Amino acid sequence: MQRFLKEDATFRQDERENAAFQAVAKAWNQIHRLILAQGKPCTTNVIGHGIFFIFDGELLTHEWNRGHDQPDFNATHALYEFETDAGALEELLEDMRQWLADPTFIFPESGEVTVDPSLNERLGFSPDNRFLNNISE
Secondary structure (H helix, E strand, C coil): CEEEECCCCCCCCCHHHHHHHHHHHHHHHHHHHHHHHCCCCCEECCECCEEEEEECCEEEEEEEECCCCEECHHHCECHHHCCCCHHHHHHHHHHHHHHHHCCCEECCCCCCCCCCCCHHHHHCCCCCCCCEEEECC
């Protein structure tokens, strides 16, 4: 059971922001499906300012730890946790669309994507989150 975003959810009251969130949610789910189709743990290459990967059935992203060239898993978040405006979402959407036109994946040599073990606890995943939709694939 994988958890995808509801693409028609009302994320924001502002019309432009909500439309941007819905468009990003659709691209987010496309990326999610492509990662799952790889059949083994992987991440995307950089999309905008971060990479995407699956954790506990949900597609997450994180910002790079600037200056250290290492991912900052403490900054990991799901789309519905974004506190940003329509302009920033539209920029992310453009980055996502460019990536979707030529998807690139990174497969760690160890075969596992390493994440901070506190990630699940910090994010407080909940099956009743109104923005998540369980889809069996």
